[in-house]
Amino acid sequence: MAPRKRLKLAVIGTGGMGSGHCRTILDKIPEAILTAVCDAHVPNAERAAATFGVPMFTAVRDLVKSRLAEAVIVATPHTSHAEASIACMKAGLHVMSEKPLSETVGKADRMIRAARRYRVAFAVNFQRRMDPVVQAARAFVDRGGIGTLYRAVMIAPECRTQAYYDSGTWRATWKGEGGGVMMNQAPHIMDIFVQLAGMPQRVRGTIATVMHHIEVEDRAEAMLTWANGATGYFYCSTNEPLPGQMIELFGDKGKLAYRDGKLECWQYQPAIGSFIRKSKEAWKFSPECKPVKLPVSQSQLEPSGSIRNFVRHVLFREPLVVRADTALGSLELANAITLSSWTGREIRLPVSRTEYDRHLERMRRTSTFRK
Numbered sequence: 001m002a003p004r005k006r007l008k009l010a011v012i013g014t015g016g017m018g019s020g021h022c023r024t025i026l027d028k029i030p031e032a033i034l035t036a037v038c039d040a041h042v043p044n045a046e047r048a049a050a051t052f053g054v055p056m057f058t059a060v061r062d063l064v065k066s067r068l069a070e071a072v073i074v075a076t077p078h079t080s081h082a083e084a085s086i087a088c089m090k091a092g093l094h095v096m097s098e099k100p101l102s103e104t105v106g107k108a109d110r111m112i113r114a115a116r117r118y119r120v121a122f123a124v125n126f127q128r129r130m131d132p133v134v135q136a137a138r139a140f141v142d143r144g145g146i147g148t149l150y151r152a153v154m155i156a157p158e159c160r161t162q163a164y165y166d167s168g169t170w171r172a173t174w175k176g177e178g179g180g181v182m183m184n185q186a187p188h189i190m191d192i193f194v195q196l197a198g199m200p201q202r203v204r205g206t207i208a209t210v211m212h213h214i215e216v217e218d219r220a221e222a223m224l225t226w227a228n229g230a231t232g233y234f235y236c237s238t239n240e241p242l243p244g245q246m247i248e249l250f251g252d253k254g255k256l257a258y259r260d261g262k263l264e265c266w267q268y269q270p271a272i273g274s275f276i277r278k279s280k281e282a283w284k285f286s287p288e289c290k291p292v293k294l295p296v297s298q299s300q301l302e303p304s305g306s307i308r309n310f311v312r313h314v315l316f317r318e319p320l321v322v323r324a325d326t327a328l329g330s331l332e333l334a335n336a337i338t339l340s341s342w343t344g345r346e347i348r349l350p351v352s353r354t355e356y357d358r359h360l361e362r363m364r365r366t367s368t369f370r371k
C-alpha cells in the first residue's frame, strides 16, 4: 500500500541517468510520485513524458512556475547542475543533484550557500555511500580503528572506449564537462577516499590525456600530504580495466584495505609507534596484528537507496546520507590536482576559487579541440 504522504518529485535532464531515475521513482520509491520531467532537448523531454506519462518542460523556470514539484533530481551534464539547482532552490524546491556537485568548487559553494539561504534539503547522488561495506569501513575509521593516519592510497582504474566519449558532444571537453576521469568516472571512489582518509592539506598532481582522443584528462596522479604529515598516492584513469580498485589506509593503530568492493581491517597491539620505540626484540618485525571482523549489514546496495533516503529526509526528516556540503571533498581534490598540473605547483587546500576559475576559463577560451 502506498504511504499517505508522498513527495511530488520531478527529474531535470532525462538522458541516461535521468531516465533511470524516473523509472526508479515509479518502481521503487513508494514515498514519491513522479510529477514532471524537464529536458532542454525537446525530443528527450517528449520521449520521457511519453514513457513515464507525466507533463514535460524544456526550461527549468517553466517547471518551477508550474508548481508541479516539491523536489527535483538534477541529472543534466555537470556544468549545468548549479544553474538548475539554484533556480529550483530559490523557489523553495528541495534538490538532489547528480554527482559531481558541479565542475568547479566555486559553483559548488554557491549551490551549498543557496540551499542554506532558501532552507531546502540538498543531497548529492553518491549512492555508493549507502553500500554496507563502505558504511562498515566508515564506522571502523570513525571509532578510531586506524588511529593517527600515516599513509593513504587510492588506485582507481576504469576503462572507457573512444565510442563512449564520442557518444555525447558535452563529454570529455573543458566546456561541456570541465574535466575528465576525475569529473565523471572517479568521483564515487574519490568521495569514499576522502570520507575515510579526510582531506589532504597539500597536493602535487599531474593530469594527462594518454589513450583517448579527448581534451580532458584520462589519467590523473598525485602525491598528497595531510596536515599531520601523513602522505599518500592517488591514481585514477579510464585506460586500465578493473579489477584493482582500492583504498588503503595505514595508521598508528590499524590498517584498512578496501579492494574491489571487499573490506579487510587489522588492528595492532601495541600501536606501531609504541612497538617501534619500546620493543626490546631486535628480530620481531610486527606487533600483534589482529584481523578485525566488522559487522557488515547483509542488505544489498540498491541504486534507489540514495534517492529514497533523500525523499524520506524531506518527508520524515530521516538523516540525509549524502548532504551536499559533505560531498564537496572529492571535487575539491579533483580541482586541486588539476590546478597543480596546470600551474606546476603544489596546491594548498582549499583551492583558490578565483585562481581555478581563471585557469579553467583560459582552457575553455583557448580550446581548439574538435570532436
Ligand SMILES: NC(=O)c1ccc[n+]([C@@H]2O[C@H](COP(=O)([O-])OP(=O)(O)OC[C@H]3O[C@@H](n4cnc5c(N)ncnc54)[C@H](O)[C@@H]3O)[C@@H](O)[C@H]2O)c1
Binding pocket: 012, 013, 014, 015, 016, 017, 018, 038, 039, 040, 041, 044, 058, 060, 075, 076, 077, 078, 080, 084, 098, 099, 100, 125, 126, 127, 168, 183, 184
Ligand atoms: N550517480 C551515478 O552513478 C551516475 C552515473 C552516470 C551519470 N551520472 C551523472 O548524471 C549526469 C548526467 O549524465 P548522463 O550520462 O545521464 O548524461 P546524458 O547526456 O545521457 O543526459 C543529460 C541530459 O540532460 C539534458 N540537458 C542538458 N542540459 C540541460 C539543461 N540545462 N536543462 C535541462 N536538461 C538539460 C540533455 O538534453 C540530456 O537529455 C552527469 O552529471 C553524470 O555525472 C551519475
